[in-house]
Structure formats: C-alpha cells, structure tokens
Amino acid sequence: MKNKHFILAIVTSVLLLLFGAIGYFFIHKHFEQYKVVKASAIVKIDKTTPDAQPKKKTLKTIIYDSEKAVVQIQVELVDSQVIGSGFLYNSKGDIITNAHVVQGAKTVTIKTSDAQTYVGKVIGIGDKTDVAVVRVDKMAGMTPLPIDTKGKADVGDEVIALGSPLGFQNTVTTGIISGTDRQFTIDPFSYDHVYQISAPITHGNSGGPLINKETGKVLAINSAGMDEGNIAFSIPISEVIDQVHSWSKSPQSIDGINGTGSSANDVEEGEALKSDAENLVNYFYESLNSHDYVAAYTLLGSDWQNKVSYDKFRKGYLPTLQASIEDLKSSLSSDGKKATVTIRLSALEQTDDGNKQTVNYSVTYTIGYENDQLRLFEGKGKVIKD
Structure with missing residues (x-):
C-alpha cells in the first residue's frame, strides 16, 4: 500500500514538472517579443497629444523670421534704376524675383534686412514667364525661406x-x-x-x-x-519651381545683362550709408524684441564684441521686455565712411522685484563697414528724465 502511494506521488510530481515546463515554453514564446524595462519616474508624453504639439507661431514671429531671407534688389540699367524685392530660396545664395525687376540689369545690388549689401548676378530669367533667379555668392549657407511647392491656396486663405x-x-x-x-x-x-x-x-x-x-x-x-x-x-511658386531649380543647377549665360558695375561699397557711399545705418539700428531692436540675442550680437563690430561677451550682452538685455524707437536722427562723418545714428528709446523693463517700468533712453551709435559688412562699432546711452 505504501509502495502504491509512493509511486502515485512520483507520477504526480513528474506530471506537474512536465506541465510546468510546457507552460513555461508557451509563455516564453508568447512574450519574448516584449522587452521589459525599468519603469521611469518621468512620464513620456505621446507627441501626438495636444499638449505636446508645436507651439503655433504668431504673426509677429512669422514676419520676423521671414524678413531675414527677404531682400531689396537695386538694379542699375543703362540710364535708370529699378528697385524690387526677392527672397532666398536655397542654401546656394539664390534669390527668386520677377524677371521684370532684373531685365536689362548692368549691376544688381542686394540689401538684406540687417542692412548688409551684396553684389548679385542674374543666373536665370524668363522671357514669357515673369520669374528670375539672382545668385549672391556671399549669401551661400544662409537660411532660406520655407517654400510650399505642392500646396494650392484657396479663396479666403x-x-x-x-x-x-x-x-x-x-x-x-x-x-x-x-x-x-x-x-x-x-x-x-x-x-x-x-x-x-x-x-x-x-x-x-x-x-x-x-x-x-x-x-x-x-x-x-x-x-x-x-x-x-x-x-x-x-x-x-508651384508653377515656376521646376524652372527655378533648373537655373540654379545650370546657370544661364545672358547677353546684355550682368555688365561691369560698381562694387557694393561704392554703391553705399554718401546718403545711402545713412539709410542703411538707420535700417541696421531698427533691425537690431527688432532682434532684441524677438529675443533673438544671437542675431543682435552678430551686428556688433569686433572691438565691441571683444569688450562684451555674448553671455554678458544677453544678460544685459533680458530685463528689457519691449523697446520702441520713438525718434531717430542720422548723420555722416566728415570722410563719409561712418554714420552716426541717435535714437530716443522707450523701453518696458522688468525690475528686480518683478514689477514693470518704462524707461526712456537717448542712445547714439557709430556705424561703419568691417570686412565689407555694416556693423555697430559703438553705442552710448543715457536715461532721459522727463
């Protein structure tokens, strides 16, 4: 009797081990594709959730970001001048504009939003389609405007x-x-x-x-x-982008255009320097108001940058919430190589205790060329007490 119980116990144990092995085999096979990892204390938010969606750009931000790649085009003809516009569309320094802007151009001068001036060359121009491409070698590598080549606008957009x-x-x-x-x-x-x-x-x-x-x-x-x-x-843009790409890939040789003309610095002599200096100061404060401190800092001349590090520059402007130029005057140095721009500035600033106050300043900038780029050489300011 004892032997029977002993044999039954052995059989039962063997069956349990057998079923356990089979169960382990099926469970392991079923879950082997799943990787067990340590739980994190930080919840990973699904990027598709509303809270994780990219913040929509404001109109002001879109304008500021776009202006960096929008240029003024000054075209010298045989006996007249034409002013038009254009925009950077690739990293080669190629600018899209209208054909009627650069038609018959002897020289093409490009002015950027930060008051820099470059010489351009027409590398493609339509005869029936009013589109052209101007290449500016010194703008290669700059950030172009994003282009919608496939979308179609609807009435009301x-x-x-x-x-x-x-x-x-x-x-x-x-x-x-x-x-x-x-x-x-x-x-x-x-x-x-x-x-x-x-x-x-x-x-x-x-x-x-x-x-x-x-x-x-x-x-x-x-x-x-x-x-x-x-x-x-x-x-x-979808109607002409293929032709534009073709010109950028294989530039045209165009008769009666791109003649020899004055250099960028020659174009800037005289009253034009005053205008560009004023634009530079305006762009400087546009950058600060958009909290683009890097763009603002790059407008400083090398001597100024050597005296003030970027971190110190940024820290100095962080309390300034908004700055508005209320009055602006400019003049040229006696040799015509530098411009002086004096502004009256109204600045909304955050105080150390978290309050806000408006402070008026008078600031005078000295502006000139450094390595063919217009730069702020010096700035001196004082508080105006009304």
Whole structure:
C-alpha cells in the first residue's frame, strides 16, 4: 500500500514538472517579443497629444523670421534704376524675383534686412514667364525661406506680403486670397493660374514672397498690382519651381545683362550709408524684441564684441521686455565712411522685484563697414528724465 502511494506521488510530481515546463515554453514564446524595462519616474508624453504639439507661431514671429531671407534688389540699367524685392530660396545664395525687376540689369545690388549689401548676378530669367533667379555668392549657407511647392491656396486663405514698396524696405501687408486661376498679359509676360490677393502691393513689391499666415511658407511671388483698389496678383511658386531649380543647377549665360558695375561699397557711399545705418539700428531692436540675442550680437563690430561677451550682452538685455524707437536722427562723418545714428528709446523693463517700468533712453551709435559688412562699432546711452 505504501509502495502504491509512493509511486502515485512520483507520477504526480513528474506530471506537474512536465506541465510546468510546457507552460513555461508557451509563455516564453508568447512574450519574448516584449522587452521589459525599468519603469521611469518621468512620464513620456505621446507627441501626438495636444499638449505636446508645436507651439503655433504668431504673426509677429512669422514676419520676423521671414524678413531675414527677404531682400531689396537695386538694379542699375543703362540710364535708370529699378528697385524690387526677392527672397532666398536655397542654401546656394539664390534669390527668386520677377524677371521684370532684373531685365536689362548692368549691376544688381542686394540689401538684406540687417542692412548688409551684396553684389548679385542674374543666373536665370524668363522671357514669357515673369520669374528670375539672382545668385549672391556671399549669401551661400544662409537660411532660406520655407517654400510650399505642392500646396494650392484657396479663396479666403490669409496671406502676408513682404517687400520694399516704393523703396521702403521690410514693409509688410496682410490680406487674403481673393481669387485663383486668374490670367492676363503684360507684355512680354503671360500670367497664368495666378492668385488674386487683397494684400496691397505696389512698385518695389515685385519679386517679394507671398506667405501663408498659417504655415509661414512661401505660396507665391508678388508680381503685379492694380492702381485702383486692393487688388494684386502673385505667381504660385508651384508653377515656376521646376524652372527655378533648373537655373540654379545650370546657370544661364545672358547677353546684355550682368555688365561691369560698381562694387557694393561704392554703391553705399554718401546718403545711402545713412539709410542703411538707420535700417541696421531698427533691425537690431527688432532682434532684441524677438529675443533673438544671437542675431543682435552678430551686428556688433569686433572691438565691441571683444569688450562684451555674448553671455554678458544677453544678460544685459533680458530685463528689457519691449523697446520702441520713438525718434531717430542720422548723420555722416566728415570722410563719409561712418554714420552716426541717435535714437530716443522707450523701453518696458522688468525690475528686480518683478514689477514693470518704462524707461526712456537717448542712445547714439557709430556705424561703419568691417570686412565689407555694416556693423555697430559703438553705442552710448543715457536715461532721459522727463
């Protein structure tokens, strides 16, 4: 009897071990694709959740970021001058503009939003399509504007037009797409499938970008406007981008264009230097107001940078919440090589105790060229007590 119980116990034990082994085998096979890791105290948020979505850019931010790649184009013809606009579209230093802006150009001078001046060369120009490409070797590597080559704008889409109407650089107008697939002819150019926009544009706007307010990407090239009413027309970038890429890859040799002319510094002599110096100071404070301290710091001359480190520069402006230029005057040095710009500045500042106060300053800047780039050499300021 005892032997029977002993044998039964052995059999039972063997069966339990057998079933356990089989169970382990199936469980291991089922879960082997899952990796067990240590639990983290930090919750990883799914990037698709609303809280983790990228923060939508404000209109002010879109304008500031876009202006860096929008340029004024000054074209010297045989007996006249033309002013237009353009925008950087790739890392080669290639700028898209209208063909009618650079048609017959002897020299092409490019002015950026930070008041730098470069010499450009037309590397592609349409004969029937009003588009052209200007290459600026010294702008290679700069950040271009993002371009929407596949999207199609709809009536009602909000847009931003940037350019230099009547020579006023860094001008912004807003509106909507008020019509699509418009067609007309302004000899020798044919405009097909263009957008009609309500954003006002005029002479000098030609060649500038039309930007989607929602995405911040370039939709079209501002090309023509009507004298009456807020009606203007822009060429969709998708209609011309293949041709633009072709010119960038294989630049044209164009007869009667890109003739020998004055250098960038020659162009800047005299009153033009005053205007550019004023633009530089304005851009300096635009950068500070956008908290782009790196861009502002790069505008300082090397001597100033040697005296003030970037960290010290940034720390000095952190309490300044907003700075507004209320008055600006400029003059040239006796040799015409430097400009002096004096401004009255109203600054909203945060105090050490967390309160806010408005302080008025008088600041005088000395501005000139360093390695062919316009720079702030010196700045002296004092508090104005009304």
